[in-house]
Structures are given as structure tokens and as C-alpha cells.
Amino acid sequence: MERQLILDLPCRSAQGRDDFFVAPANALALATLDRPDTWPQRKMLLIGPEGAGKSHLAQIWADEHGAAVIAGRALTIAAAPALVAARAVVVEDAETIGGHPEAEAALFHLHNLAQAEGADLLISARTPPRDWGLALPDLKSRMQATASVRIEPPDEALLAAVLVKLFADRQLMVAPALIPWLVLRMDRSLATARRVVAALDARALAKGTAITRQLAAEVLDSLG
Template structure:
């Protein structure tokens, strides 16, 4: 599993902001690296909450690939239409980032133009990416997960970017509250805290 180190100001010298690449988003990263191939120099990026859309947009703009507009689905449609026109006039690629569902464009001219743009969507993480995300969130928190953590957590964790983030945050919180290492009892209680008590009880053997 690979990562992109984003060209942004890091929180510390050895802690650059990164995004995990996997089956759910590798095609997006590849598309963003070649904006010259986009129809009408425009791409629309969508995906679920906490999936790294904004990080990818910041990487795209920070790398000098073009202009990125985050939360484009919340902006005035006339303004978006003007930005599309400017992209055509200037030749500078335009990346529009919005939510995966419910983005309905009312302005006919804008709707037709965005319909002709490249559309890329971040999907749900598979098991391999889920494991990499757990490791990445734990590393950013300075959280040491005990032996067998991924074997235990991956089959039981919610298959979503936001769910993984909540789970690691719960493990970190419980470990700090108890002043104990993040081992089986902490993993189990964290799962129960974020997904319900039954999920935390599903098997107590980390090898299963």
C-alpha cells in the first residue's frame, strides 16, 4: 500500500501530511496527475466523507497542476460557470470537489458542461486499504497498536473512511483513559463504542 506525501506545510519536520492510496482512490490520484488529458480541462471529484477529497485537491493545486475548488457543490452555480469558462480561456485545468450523493446542478448551461467533464469517484476501502488506514491514523496519533491488531480489527471495522477514523480515535482515547496499551480489551471496547456492543463482542481471539 503506497502513500502520496502532499506538498503542504507539515505539522512537524518528520510528519508530512499524507494520503493512503489503495483500490478505492488510486485511479483518482492517477487521473489528477494528468489534467492535460481531461475533457474541457475539467474534472469532478466526488467521494464519501473523510475519504481524502480535500487532501487530493490540495495536492493537485499545490503541485501546480491547476485550480481546485473544494465543496464546489455548495457554491453559487453562476460562479462555478464563470470558473469553467475561465479554465477554457486560460487553459488552466479546473478540479471541482463535491459530495458523492445529492449534488444536483440546476443551471442548465453548467449542468451540460459538468456532464462533459471527467468524473472520478473515491470508493469504499477494501481490507488491504482498511488496514493501511488504521496504521496511518494510529501513526499520526503516535498510537502503538498491539500485536494482532489488524487481524482483529479489519474484519470487524466499519467499511468507511470516517468509520476507521472514529475507531482509531476511540482506541486512542480508551488507551489514554486507562493508561494501558492498546491491546485486545481496548480494541474490543473501542469497536463497541463506535459500532455498538454486539460488534465488540464478535470473537475474542485476535487470531480469528
């Protein structure tokens, strides 16, 4: 029997507001981002673990406010004026700039320019600023003084909804009963949910079979 050829094609993830499942773990974050007029000094830190939905939530905010979006390590001082000209800016993965002098200086400059121009500034990170390893004292003090809102670890309802969405993004049909079965047996992490669905997709393609409970058990065992 010939081995099936597998093409690693990217799946398109739905990132609109209608695709964002509101649960106790993220309701406060969503409500906070919906009211930038209440942010102290028009800036906010969005904190949450890997795969918690920070990028999805930040993209919703960016789309609805016409914000410029940039990754923390991609920041440069020269890019700051164009970003602030959008009147709203999203800096993602800000924890990655720690220990990189040019990126730290760029975020410090962007922060000050946004304040001077009255632009809204949303910064996302996996951890609080105290854990970023910042070397620039002025940036460290400004980030630690910035108001923050956290996305908490997902509950069972949120994890189930995310699994449904991840399967749908890949156009995969699974038995409804498989979702709660997975939720009870996997780590309660949205990052884990992404890995599980990706692994199930790949293994089902390799075997030329449907996604079953037996296949899911094999994947969970392989992921440890």
C-alpha cells in the same frame, strides 16, 4: 484516583504523496490526476465517499501543480480571478453549493473563467453533480458534462494502511495484530477508520491505558 485531564489537541496528518497508499480503490484516480493534460477541457471531477482520501489526493495535486484550493461554499465571484491566476484550481466539497445561489453563480463564473484562461480545474465531491441539488441550469449542464473519476470504497489492504497512518499521525503505538482485527470488525469506510482511531485515542487517554484489543472492542461497541 483523579480523572486524567485530556486536552483536545489537533493531530497533524501527513498529506504528501509518500503518505498516500495506492490500492485498487484509488489507483485510477491517482493516475488520472497525474495526467491533467489528458483531461477533457482541462477539468476533472473527483468523486468519492466521506473520508475516502479525496482531500489528500487533491492536496497532492495542488502541491505539485501550484494550485489554489478553496471550499465550494467559500467561493465568490470576486475571488475567481485570483484563483484562476494560479493556473490550476481545486474546489473541494462541491456538493455543498447546491441550493445556494451565490455559490452556484461563483462556481459557474470560475468554471467559465478557467476555460477562457486555460487553467486546470479539479473539483471534488462526495456525489455526482446530479445529486448536488443545483438550481442554476447552465452550471448543472456543465458539471454533468465534466469528465469524472471515482475513488471506490476501500478494500482490506487500503483500510489497514489507513489505520496504520491514522495511528502514526497521532503518534500512537499499537500491536500490529490489532490492525487486521479492527479491519475485520469495522465498517469498510475510511470515515469510520478516522472515528475509531480518534475514539481509541480519547478512551486510552481517559483510562490512562494502552490501546488493547479489549479497549478496541469497547470502542467499536460504543460506535455501533
